[in-house]
Structure formats: C-alpha cells, structure tokens
Amino acid sequence: MHGIIRVLTCDDPTALGAHGRVIEERYALATVSRCIPGQPHGIHDDESERRAEPKIVSLARELADEGAEALIISCAADPALDLTREAVDIPVIGAGSAAAAVSLGLGRRVGVIGIRDQAPPAVRAVLGDHFAGSARPHGVHRTTDLSAPGGREAVVDAASELLGSGADTLLLACTGLNTIGIRPLLEERLRVPVVDPVLAAGLMASYAA
Amino acid sequence: MHGIIRVLTCDDPTALGAHGRVIEERYALATVSRCIPGQPHGIHDDESERRAEPKIVSLARELADEGAEALIISCAADPALDLTREAVDIPVIGAGSAAAAVSLGLGRRVGVIGIRDQAPPAVRAVLGDHFAGSARPHGVHRTTDLSAPGGREAVVDAASELLGSGADTLLLACTGLNTIGIRPLLEERLRVPVVDPVLAAGLMASYAA
Numbered sequence: 001m002h003g004i005i006r007v008l009t010c011d012d013p014t015a016l017g018a019h020g021r022v023i024e025e026r027y028a029l030a031t032v033s034r035c036i037p038g039q040p041h042g043i044h045d046d047e048s049e050r051r052a053e054p055k056i057v058s059l060a061r062e063l064a065d066e067g068a069e070a071l072i073i074s075c076a077a078d079p080a081l082d083l084t085r086e087a088v089d090i091p092v093i094g095a096g097s098a099a100a101a102v103s104l105g106l107g108r109r110v111g112v113i114g115i116r117d118q119a120p121p122a123v124r125a126v127l128g129d130h131f132a133g134s135a136r137p138h139g140v141h142r143t144t145d146l147s148a149p150g151g152r153e154a155v156v157d158a159a160s161e162l163l164g165s166g167a168d169t170l171l172l173a174c175t176g177l178n179t180i181g182i183r184p185l186l187e188e189r190l191r192v193p194v195v196d197p198v199l200a201a202g203l204m205a206s207y208a209a
Numbered sequence: 210m211h212g213i214i215r216v217l218t219c220d221d222p223t224a225l226g227a228h229g230r231v232i233e234e235r236y237a238l239a240t241v242s243r244c245i246p247g248q249p250h251g252i253h254d255d256e257s258e259r260r261a262e263p264k265i266v267s268l269a270r271e272l273a274d275e276g277a278e279a280l281i282i283s284c285a286a287d288p289a290l291d292l293t294r295e296a297v298d299i300p301v302i303g304a305g306s307a308a309a310a311v312s313l314g315l316g317r318r319v320g321v322i323g324i325r326d327q328a329p330p331a332v333r334a335v336l337g338d339h340f341a342g343s344a345r346p347h348g349v350h351r352t353t354d355l356s357a358p359g360g361r362e363a364v365v366d367a368a369s370e371l372l373g374s375g376a377d378t379l380l381l382a383c384t385g386l387n388t389i390g391i392r393p394l395l396e397e398r399l400r401v402p403v404v405d406p407v408l409a410a411g412l413m414a415s416y417a418a
Binding site: 082108203 | 412
C-alpha cells in the first residue's frame with residue numbers, strides 16, 4: 001500500500017482520494033489517502049507551510065506504522081520532505097521534486113506554473129540551470145482558487161506566457177492543477193510536454209514498487 | 210516507436226536490442242535500437258565520448274526521420290544529449306540524467322557506481338547536494354569488463370563500500386550494469402533502492418508516451 005499525504009484538509013472522501021485514484025488508475029498501485037487537519041486552503045505561503053510540517057510528519061509515521069511501502073507527499077512544495085525521510089524508514093516521494101525530475105528527463109527549459117509568485121525552492125533546486133521561469137495564473141493565490149470560474153483559462157494564459165519566454169516543457173507546481181485535470185488541455189493547445197506533480201510522484205512510486 | 214541509441218557497437222542483433230527489450234517488457238513501449246559504429250568498447254573516457262558525439266546525433270536524426278516519437282540515449286554519461294536535443298524535435302532522454310532524476314525521487318544520499326573514477330558530470334549535475342560519492346568496481350574500466358569473470362562480485366563490493374560511507378540509494382551509472390542484470394542481486398543483498406539507467410530512461414519515456 002502507498003500512503004498519499006494530502007496537505008489540503010478535506011472532509012469529503014471523494015476529494016480526499018482524488019490524487020490516490022489518479023495514481024491507482026495510471027500505475028496500478030494501491031493507495032490510502034490521509035489529509036492534514038485544520039488547513040482547508042492547503043499550503044499557500046510560508047506560514048501555512050510551516051504549520052503543515054509537523055502534521056505531515058505525524059501522518060507519515062501513522063501510514064508507515066500501518067504498513068505503507070512508500071509515501072507520497074502530494075504537494076509541489078515538498079513540505080517537510082527531509083523531516084519525513086528522517087522520521088520513517090520507507091521511501092518518501094515529494095511531488096515537487098518528482099515533477100522537477102521528470103521535467104529534466106523531457107526538456108531543456110522548464111517553465112513552472114504555480115500558485116505563488118516564486119517557484120517552490122524544492123523544484124528550483126532540482127531544475128538548476130534548466131529553470132526557465134515561473135508564472136502564477138492571474139487571480140490565483142491558493143489551490144482552491146484554481147477551480148473558481150476563470151481558473152482554467154488563467155492557467156492556459158500563464159502557460160502561454162512561459163512558452164513565449166522560451167520554455168519547452170511545463171511543470172505544474174501545484175497538485176491542485178492535477179485536481180482540475182488541466183494537463184490534457186494544456187498539451188493539446190500548446191503542444192509541449194506538461195509534467196503533472198501527482199502523476200510524476202506516482203511514476204517514481206511505480207519505479208520503486 | 211521509441212528509438213534506442215546504443216553507444217556500444219554490436220553486430221549481434223540480440224545484444225543490440227537488449228536495452229530496448231527491457232523497456233518493451235517493463236513499459237510496453239515499442240522500440241527500435243541502433244548502435245553507433247566503430248566503438249566495440251563503447252564510451253569509457255573523454256576521447257571515446259567525444260568521438261561518439263556526432264555519431265549519436267546522426268543516429269538521432271535517422272530515427273526521428275523514421276518517425277520515432279522519442280529517443281533514449283542509452284548511456285549514463287548522457288553523451289551528446291544537448292546536441293541531440295538541438296538536432297531533433299522530439300523528446301530526447303539521457304539514461305544518466307533520467308537515473309539521477311529517479312534517484313532524487315527515492316533517496317537522500319545517492320551513491321554512484323560506474324566504470325570511471327568520477328561519476329558522470331551529467332549525473333552529478335542533477336544530483337547536486339544529494340551526491341554521496343562514487344565507486345568503480347575493482348578491475349572494471351570499460352562496460353565490457355562488467356561481464357568478465359569476477360565483474361558481478363566487484364560491483365557488489367563497490368556497492369557495499371558506498372553504503373558504508375552513507376549512501377541510502379544506489380545509482381548504476383553505466384548501462385552495461387543493466388546488461389549484466391545486477392539490480393535484483395544488489396537490492397536483495399543490500400536492501401536499498403537501486404536505480405538502473407535503462408529502466409529509469411524507460412520510465413521517463415513511459416511518462417511522455
């Protein structure tokens with residue numbers, strides 16, 4: 001069983017299991033999803049990230065104790081990734097560094113679309129010189145804004161802007177971009193590889209399995 | 210169809226297709242393998258790498274013209290990767306950076322086993338601070354030495370040495386280590402994730418497909 005740690009508090013089991021289902025369908029891995037408490041808008045700034053860290057480590061221990069063979073922290077900022085790897089003895093995959101890693105396999109100049117003005121440091125660290133810039137969709141500040149009216153079009157605009165400035169590959173630096181299922185639309189309209197952090201994390205998990 | 214560029218000249222079609230078959234079996238991707246001419250010992254130093262570069266670009270153009278949807282340069286040194294990406298309009302995956310990328314998804318301190326005294330620069334560039342050291346199996350200087358008597362045991366010894374100095378994940382930095390099928394033995398004996406460059410390249414290709 002693969003443990004999926006969601007950093008967005010959700011009461012609805014369908015919403016909670018959304019990323020796990022994507023991974024189960026694409027990679028045929030069994031998953032169990034859990035979310036951190038008290039953060040209905042997820043991680044969207046330094047304060048919300050700091051607040052999430054001990055909760056992520058605690059969920060990781062819980063899932064490892066229940067027999068998880070690997071864990072995915074389903075957030076492109078890789079919150080608490082190092083802390084979690086120290087806390088448990090199983091592989092821990094961060095969606096952000098997984099997406100960056102896959103992007104490096106596919107392209108030379110990686111444009112990053114996210115919900116903060118700066119690309120996540122964990123993503124930039126892996127991309128190194130292949131980082132081609134970042135863009136935040138207009139009006140989007142939190143993962144929950146992505147599903148508001150106009151959210152999808154704002155993502156397409158941000159993606160076009162990155163391609164205009166030379167990106168040849170796009171990295172979706174918010175797992176909420178998986179939740180809204182934007183990847184096929186972007187690939188169809190823009191004709192470049194688009195790396196989704198949930199799929200990238202699942203891909204890494206499928207290698208280890 | 211995925212084009213597999215072998216950097217070891219081989220007349221035997223079974224040997225030529227060895228990496229492609231691994232990728233077909235594991236990821237259900239169709240492959241066509243071609244090898245560069247005139248290098249029966251592959252790439253094993255700066256001179257042999259430099260000599261291989263234009264041959265790799267030329268094979269890449271040939272495979273792209275024949276309709277390949279992506280290419281894999283099946284060598285952990287990522288020879289001519291940037292040149293090839295400039296020469297063709299399809300994704301080009303280097304086995305070295307792909308293996309480094311997958312390693313980053315699985316571990317924190319990556320030990321690199323290869324056939325040269327230094328880890329390939331392409332691998333080190335992706336690993337960054339997560340590079341935990343490299344080791345060359347005793348008596349091995351070229352990919353063809355790996356299948357000589359004692360080659361497999363020398364690899365196990367090099368791997369143990371890297372774990373002893375703190376590595377928690379192993380990266381096989383020579384695709385000849387795939388050819389000798391050493392990964393299961395290392396994982397069974399050493400109980401750490403072992404990233405094979407051919408499988409890692411196939412994994413990246415499976416994402417793009």
